[in-house]
Amino acid sequence: MSAICERLTCVSKHRAALVGVLFTVFIAILSLVYFRTVTPMTAGVVALTLLGTGLLARLGTGLLAPQTAAEVQKAHLLMLTLENMSQGLCVFDTSQRIIISNERYRAIYSLPEELVKPGTTLHQILDYRIVNGGYRGSPEEYLNSQDATEIQQLGNGRIVEVLRRKIEDGGWLTIHEDITERRQNEGRISFLAHHDPLTGLANREAFIEKIADWCTRYRRWGEEFNVLLLDLDRFKQINDAFGHPAGDVLLTQVADRLRSSVRETDVLARLGGDEFAIIQAAQSNPRDSAQTLANRIIELLDEPFSVDGNDVTVSASIGITLAPEHGVIGDDLLKMADLALHHTKSQGRNGCTFFRSALSEAAVARQLLESELRRAIAQNEFELHYQPFVDAETWAICGAEALVRWRHPQNGLISPDRFIPAAEESGLISQIGEWVLRSACAEAASWPTPTKVAINLSAVQFRNSNLLDVVTHALTESGLPPQRLELEITETALVEYGSECLSMLGQLKSLGISIALDDFGTGYSSLSQLTVFPFDKIKIDKSFTQNMTKRADCAAIISAVLALAQSLNITTTAEGVETKEELRLLTMAGVSIVQGYLIKRAGPASELDFHTLSIRPVAENVA
Numbered sequence: 001m002s003a004i005c006e007r008l009t010c011v012s013k014h015r016a017a018l019v020g021v022l023f024t025v026f027i028a029i030l031s032l033v034y035f036r037t038v039t040p041m042t043a044g045v046v047a048l049t050l051l052g053t054g055l056l057a058r059l060g061t062g063l064l065a066p067q068t069a070a071e072v073q074k075a076h077l078l079m080l081t082l083e084n085m086s087q088g089l090c091v092f093d094t095s096q097r098i099i100i101s102n103e104r105y106r107a108i109y110s111l112p113e114e115l116v117k118p119g120t121t122l123h124q125i126l127d128y129r130i131v132n133g134g135y136r137g138s139p140e141e142y143l144n145s146q147d148a149t150e151i152q153q154l155g156n157g158r159i160v161e162v163l164r165r166k167i168e169d170g171g172w173l174t175i176h177e178d179i180t181e182r183r184q185n186e187g188r189i190s191f192l193a194h195h196d197p198l199t200g201l202a203n204r205e206a207f208i209e210k211i212a213d214w215c216t217r218y219r220r221w222g223e224e225f226n227v228l229l230l231d232l233d234r235f236k237q238i239n240d241a242f243g244h245p246a247g248d249v250l251l252t253q254v255a256d257r258l259r260s261s262v263r264e265t266d267v268l269a270r271l272g273g274d275e276f277a278i279i280q281a282a283q284s285n286p287r288d289s290a291q292t293l294a295n296r297i298i299e300l301l302d303e304p305f306s307v308d309g310n311d312v313t314v315s316a317s318i319g320i321t322l323a324p325e326h327g328v329i330g331d332d333l334l335k336m337a338d339l340a341l342h343h344t345k346s347q348g349r350n351g352c353t354f355f356r357s358a359l360s361e362a363a364v365a366r367q368l369l370e371s372e373l374r375r376a377i378a379q380n381e382f383e384l385h386y387q388p389f390v391d392a393e394t395w396a397i398c399g400a401e402a403l404v405r406w407r408h409p410q411n412g413l414i415s416p417d418r419f420i421p422a423a424e425e426s427g428l429i430s431q432i433g434e435w436v437l438r439s440a441c442a443e444a445a446s447w448p449t450p451t452k453v454a455i456n457l458s459a460v461q462f463r464n465s466n467l468l469d470v471v472t473h474a475l476t477e478s479g480l481p482p483q484r485l486e487l488e489i490t491e492t493a494l495v496e497y498g499s500e501c502l503s504m505l506g507q508l509k510s511l512g513i514s515i516a517l518d519d520f521g522t523g524y525s526s527l528s529q530l531t532v533f534p535f536d537k538i539k540i541d542k543s544f545t546q547n548m549t550k551r552a553d554c555a556a557i558i559s560a561v562l563a564l565a566q567s568l569n570i571t572t573t574a575e576g577v578e579t580k581e582e583l584r585l586l587t588m589a590g591v592s593i594v595q596g597y598l599i600k601r602a603g604p605a606s607e608l609d610f611h612t613l614s615i616r617p618v619a620e621n622v623a
């Protein structure tokens with residue numbers, strides 16, 4: 001309070017100057033508010049200033065110095081208002097001498113007390129600030145800058161927004177706001193809007209802007225460039241195996257290696273998940289430079305990563321487009337790179353593909369097939385064929401595998417290999433799979449006990465959390481006992497959907513349903529798969545069966561698998577048995593069940609005859 005009293009005394013001493021100045025200050029601030037020239041100063045600042053200077057004006061015009069108790073009260077209120085403003089305020093007279101200032105003004109510029117006393121010249125203040133590194137310009141520059149809003153960076157790094165307004169009769173009103181935090185927040189918001197917070201790389205939005213910029217640059221100056229789209233292979237498995245935090249650690253390490261593989265002029269972004277993208281400034285041979293970069297990335301990622309003390313290996317699939325060869329529209333370039341990336345994935349991953357028009361044609365064909373599949377589902381154009389499998393010793397029919405067919409109105413019967421991949425990719429497999437489950441269970445319910453029905457599950461179906469409901473509903477609806485249902489899953493599902501898949505299989509098995517590992521010997525085949533889940537059955541892929549008479553290694557593998565399965569008490573089925581010789585060898589090797597053309601081709605349910613199946617003559621021949 002003593003400081004306020006001292007200020008009041010000073011005000012009183014200079015009241016002659018105040019009389020004219022204060023009223024004009026009041027008018028100046030009114031005009032600032034009215035024309036909104038104070039922005040970005042907050043309305044609150046202006047309101048406070050207005051209040052303060054309004055009181056000053058009244059004090060100046062009506063009361064040359066506080067005389068009555070009421071006037072003293074008003075003067076106190078005025079000074080309290082000034083001292084509690086979060087902005088600095090300083091009013092200069094026509095000779096650029098301070099009439100009044102507040103404490104915040106002094107604090108912002110770290111000015112000594114004596115330099116803010118009324119009568120001090122602006123020159124003295126600026127000289128002090130220049131000597132102490134608080135002002136980088138010259139006093140002349142400052143003084144010549146009229147009616148301006150200026151941003152000043154102080155020597156201590158703080159940022160101050162200064163609003164200067166000349167008062168009509170020659171004085172100055174200045175308002176000073178420390179906007180350092182506001183600027184930092186704006187900077188942070190701007191950074192977050194354009195960067196991926198995990199890796200610090202440009203994000204999808206920024207990348208799309210950059211690619212548009214590069215397209216413009218090409219049109220203006222002919223600068224060619226390449227776009228590389230990159231996706232980590234089987235990243236989901238790593239997330240599943242080690243947890244999401246470990247997945248994030250891996251992504252940051254991948255980002256670091258990618259950073260080291262590009263030049264400063266290139267643009268590197270994380271588009272989301274495990275998808276990265278690069279804009280590469282093309283050199284003399286764009287195709288070669290893109291290929292070289294892709295090879296470098298594949299090589300860099302080939303080295304194991306250390307995540308939480310574990311060595312983790314990861315590979316990448318890359319799709320490449322070249323501008324202008326493939327186009328100069330950002331969106332198109334990205335779509336084409338995506339098609340090329342998709343092709344790399346379908347070709348076994350860990351490589352790169354340049355876009356070519358055939359990929360677009362294939363994509364169009366896929367889309368057409370997808371829309372046809374939607375129609376087929378709506379029109380109920382699918383039907384089931386059944387292929388029986390028999391006990392290799394007793395020749396009794398154990399069950400039949402349900403195989404879906406598509407009866408196309410124009411193209412006739414279509415086999416699953418021509419539409420299941422598209423159904424899986426589009427997610428339509430869930431609807432088709434549900435129909436298969438319900439139809440096959442309903443059909444099998446009429447078969448003699450204990451004949452089983454085997455139904456193939458797609459890896460994609462494990463993505464849907466309602467698979468258990470779908471299966472139980474099919475059983476309840478049909479009345480088929482779970483013990484007569486066998487679900488076949490491929491190694492792909494195990495590999496792609498690891499833990500989710502195993503937990504789902506566990507729940508299905510606990511219902512009494514048998515679980516078979518299908519197409520064993522293909523894909524990522526490993527005997528270790530047999531230990532990850534207590535399978536009821538292994539189905540040896542037909543490629544082994546059909547090669548066992550020609551290739552010693554296939555015969556050896558079949559013998560090894562059969563021996564292992566026997567020791568693990570797992571039933572075995574040999575698929576694709578087509579000749580008597582194959583049947584003879586398989587029987588000798590100890591296979592439990594056989595299935596294939598030699599026994600019966602797949603056909604409609606009406607062709608299934610559980611009593612007169614023509615296997616006995618074959619069996620007699622074998623015996």
Ligand SMILES: [Mg+2]
Pocket residue numbers: 401456488518519
């Ligand atoms: Mg199968």
